[in-house]
Structure formats: structure tokens, C-alpha cells
Amino acid sequence: MQNKINQNTDFEVRSLDAMCINESNIQHKWYHNIKYLIIGVLFGIVFVKSEVISWFRIQEMFRLQSFHMYGVIGSAVVVGMVSIWIIKRFNIKTIYGEKIEFHDKKFNKGQIYGGLLFGFGWAITGACPGPLFAQIGTGASVVIVTLLSAIAGTWFYGLWREKLPH
């Protein structure tokens, strides 16, 4: 019983403001995570080859000077939408036979304030969190500083969370 309560509390904390909640209850050995590493590698290659992690492409996007980024994000959303519809419609299971779960996102004011602040940072650095990792991979070593600063930003959000309007 005690154990169960602990698990629930953990789930509550992890689900705070997160899109990613691990729904799987199956315990796996660490090497099962290699498959996510492989998806990450493929994803990183696409990031670089399509130039979506280019600071210059982000500047073009926010000046409405190119369709490229809108095409990338737009077509990604369409493919994602159709995929999720297919998964729900045909009740597709994971490779381990688990039901795939979706959770509705609740609105809070953080999506507005935080969204605007992230927008400022995105236009300055030309990167969202994913591209930061890929840019470092391409050898732009100074981006390590940007990444550490982003980690610090996340940490201070956690520290000030109770005082911020949500």
C-alpha cells in the first residue's frame, strides 16, 4: 500500500507541466533504451540535413522570408496527426503489446507566459532544446554554454515555480 502511494506521488510530480510521461509499467533492462538512441540519431541527421537547426533558417522563419520552416513543421504536424488518428482508430499496441495511452493537456497561463519567453529565446539562439544537442554534435562547441544555460533556466523555473502565475 505504501509503495502504491509513493508511485502515485511520483507520477503526480513527473506529470507537472510535462508532455512526456512514461506510461509504460513494464520494467526493462537499460539496453532497451538503445532503440530510443537510434531514433534520436535518425532524428538528429534529419535536423542537420534539413537545416532546421540553422540559426539562419530560424531568422528567415520569423521574418516570413522563407516557407521552409513552415513546411517542415506543418508537414510534421499533419503526419503526426494522421499517425495518432490511425493508432486510435485501429487501437494499435506497442511492440510489447501495451495499449497506447494519450492524455489531455490542461490549460494554464504558463503556456502563454512561458510560451512568449521561449519564443524570445528561440529567436535569439535560433534553437529549441532539440537543436541545441544536434548543434553541439556538429562541432559548434560554444553551444554547450547555451545548453548549460537552458538547464539553468529549467532549474530556476523549478525553484520559482510556486511563485509564478499559472
Added chain:
Amino acid sequence: MIEFLKQPWPWYIAGPLIGLTVPALLILGNKSFGISSSLRHICASCIPANIPFFKYNWKKEVWNLFFVFGIFLGGAIAVNLLSNPVAVQVNPKLTAELAGYGITNFTNLVPLDIMNWHTLFTLKGFIMMVVGGFLVGFGTRYAGGCTSGHAITGLSNLQWPSLIATTCFMVGGFIMANLILPYILSL
């Protein structure tokens, strides 16, 4: 084939591939595609400092750290094995505008003229890298997701709070790039 892969990939190839990450992660293990959470897991694992927001079992989320490490490796593989020596082709208007700020090197994915270890210790470099990075980390967590979690996963699952967040990302970006960044680049 390799020659073909070395060219910059058009949006109609890259976008659908990025979109396919959503079902791939769901089918491989019920994981929601989102990247900014990795920053939170790094905080929780390295510097939790007894902050309630970081007190959870981050080991259950370790897949996310494998995923972002993969993105790092993917960047390294793409630039070493599939790189294209031609500089990024952007709108001539942007080239002209950036030249006015002394940004003329388009060979890298980041503007090396203003983002390097030397400019880090100038006011402009500090704002571009340290302040900018802080806003990315703080803003994404405050908003509960970034371009992947909200704009791609959230919109794919028809979540209206994600539409609000994505709209705010874009509004913030438009304000910064057009109204504020010119002053920062002029420093």
C-alpha cells in the same frame, strides 16, 4: 545515393520524417515525443537541491536522455559523413540585413561571427548565448513543452492548450526577431 543524401533535404522530406517520430516513439514504448523534458531530467538527476519539482524518479525517464544523446550523435554523423560544403542558402534580404551587423559567415549552422568562445565574453555574445539559452530552458518548462512537445505532439493530438502555446512561441519569436534582436545585434 550518398550524393543525393548530401544535398540539403527539402521540407517535404524532412517534415514527414520528423512527424513519424511521434508514432515511432509511441509504438516502441508508449513514449510521448518531447525534448525539453530532458532538461528537467538532467536537473532532477544532477542538481535536484530538494526542489519538489525535481523530486521524482528520473530513472523512469532515462529513455529521454538516450534520445537526446542520439540527437547529439546524429548531428555529429550528419556533419561528418553527409555534409554538404555549400553555405546555407537563405533569402537575399536576410543576407543583406545580417551583413549590416557583420554576420557574413554562412558556412556553419550557427552564426560563427557572433557565436564563438571569444564573443561569449562580450555583452552581445552573453545575451545571444547565455540569456537566450536561459529563456529557452525557463520558457519551455514554464509552457510545459517546446516545439516537439507542444507544436508537434500536442497539435497532432488536437490539444488546444498546445495551440495556445505554439501561437505564443511564434508571437514571441516574431517580436524578438523583428523588434528586439536588431538592437542586440547592433551592440
